Amino acid sequence: MKRSVLVVDDEPNIVLSLEFLMKQAGFEVRVARDGAQALKALAERAPDLILLDLMTPGIDGYEVCQKVRGNPATRAVKIIMLTAKSREVEREKGLALGADEYITKPFSTRELVDRVKRLLAETAS
């Protein structure tokens, strides 16, 4: 079965690219433009992985992350945090709140795809 990825970001240009890259890598892709949409998408069906921007309008990425980890139905979902904040404390906070990976923008597209693939390979095995 196709693995699925939920892209949560409010920046339309990057969403287009992320969606394309994930589809190219063979994943099913859903997109949420903010935290509320992300939670709704999660409630409908849990993805295998979330690409989560921290600076989403309304409910921010940290909160989405906590909610995902707090819900038994979505606890196993892999989370990659995407953010323009590159300070060490923010990274620590993100990982502490349950993110599996923390990638700062701008990012290497190839590395991003590699990390997504690697994380999903872990869950498969």
Added chain:
Amino acid sequence: MTPGRKWAIWVGAAFALTAIVFAGLIGLVILANGAIAEHVRGSPGVPAVIAFAALAATVGTGVLALVVWSRLLRPGAALAAETKFIAETGRDGAIDPARFPWLAALTAAVNALAERHAAARREIDRQVAAATDRVEEQKQRLEAILRDLSEGVLVCNMDHQILLYNQVALSLLHVAGELGLGRSLFNVVTREPVLHALERLINRPLAEARSEDAAIAVVCATIDARALLRGRMSLVVDADGTPSGYVLTLNDVTREVAELGRRDALLRAATVELRGPLANLRAAAETISSYSDMDVTQRRSFEDVIRRESDVLSARVEQLDRDYRTLTSGDWPMADVHSTDLFNCVSRRLTDAGGPQLVMVGLPLWLRGDSHSLMLAIERLAHEIAAATRAMSLDIEALLGDRRVYVELRWDGAPLSSAVLDGWLGGALPGALAAQTLGEVLARHGSEIWSRAIGESRALLRLPLPAPARFQFTPPQLDLPARPEFYDFSLLRPASADRHTLTRPLRSFSFVVFDTETTGLRPSEGDEIVSIGAVRIVNGRILTGETFARLVNPGRVIPPESMRFHGITDKMVADAPPVQIVLPQFRGFLGNSILVAHNAAFDMKFLRLRQAECGVAFDGVVLDTLLISAFLHPDMEGHDLDTIVARLGIEVPGRHSALGDALATAAVFVRQLDLLEARGIVSLESLLKASNITLELRARQAQF
């Protein structure tokens, strides 16, 4: 059945029949002899003598026939086959007369003829090559010009059929497929403005038409009204002065028109909106200076006005400044640039200048800017970094950000302080437009550079650049060929419109002959490409200047048994880019040429297994020299590359490298084109039908 063999059978049959008849006669004679001898005793039988003579004659004839057959007929047939092969292939090298001792004179005559034939052929080849070189050179010049133009170019005949277009035109017009040679221009752009411009061109006075500025301006829109285009039109005029077509160059000005609008608004704001506060200020200032004796309360109220209006003015100026900064500099030649192109240019220049080595990593991205000044700026940065840190090798990668694309340079060593970076900004960039400095080029792209450490021992320098106007990743089905071989001037004569690819002569296609070296023979079980080599064939000529040779990091260990075959080691590919980078590069090299390989099923399987993840598609026609050889010479044994190369007398250096084998295959393929033509197979369609290549390939791919 060959004529020689037919003869041999006839002679053999005749001889056998004669022998049977004689044997019968002898039998009869002996029987009759015995009967007569009963009656006439003593005298030796005359019939017996006749019988023995006949027997001797039969044996003699038999021996003679045998000799004729083995010494003349059979070698004759072999000689005929060799002669035919020489006639067909034009192979150099004489037939050894020692092989045909009884036919020595004939062999010598054939050799003489073959020599003349070869000499004539060489002379023709030489002349064709020289002529092709000239044509090819002009063609390449035209292609290069078309490719590098930032304008879309369309050439149409007077019936508005498109004869030529470049890729910029394709992307400007937002079409995928509808813009074909011979199609009507009005499928893609609005009709009225073009017709109007054409009418003006045709009807204007002759003197004006001959003046230097022979083009007139056109503004039109795409048929889907998605883009506003501005361009120029000029006529293509025959020798006798009648117009036979027109050239249209186009720019997408949608964005610029919007920018111009904002610019106008900004200017209006600067001139009109500042007037109010300025007038108030002036009035207050003049009043105070004219009435120096006014009382304190009055004076204070005027001072309040001055303070308030100054604040308003400052705020307005701040606002204008912010607005101004958001306008990209429309007057500068900004265009979407592919990072691979940009980095390649920088890398070449660095190599030429003995600068640091540039290692391209990651996936390429589009960005927006003036590619020439960006190239100079990055080159300068690389030189400065190398000079400051003694790093001899820099990694370069394009990174994707929210609203920008970042060029990142990484090296072993310490990061650079901003004081050092600021020190670089004032240096002029030789060759840049209007002698700009590095700082000016960066400012024009709204860019700042900074450097920081990565971990303990590495550092980076980041250069943010504007995001492209286009979507970052082109979906595969819209993947445009890298070479603009999109023209057919024979369409100037409208009769030959709308030709189909399949019926085009084989020779008129451009081919890319390629070979891959791999970690093993089982792509479906994890074997990977370690190198790709390719060469282009245009007009039946191998363009050795247009080759593609890349090592590929297979992302796995190369087994020793395959290493023995191609000589590529793990160490050699350690720094090579992965297939995700090389395959798109190869797709770019392929353009709209037809792929050719020896035993293509094998190589195609590798390409097709990886194409989707690389965002490219190899879905065009593929030809296979192995299958063509099997079709051409079904009787000959051995259709592997070595055997064919030896059979056709081709000498190619560097075999068993991807490029060497590609060159050998190309040489074979060019000969095969001759042989196919000799059999009347001239079009692509007839070749595909005759040799059933497509079906065969599909069946064979299933093996790997």
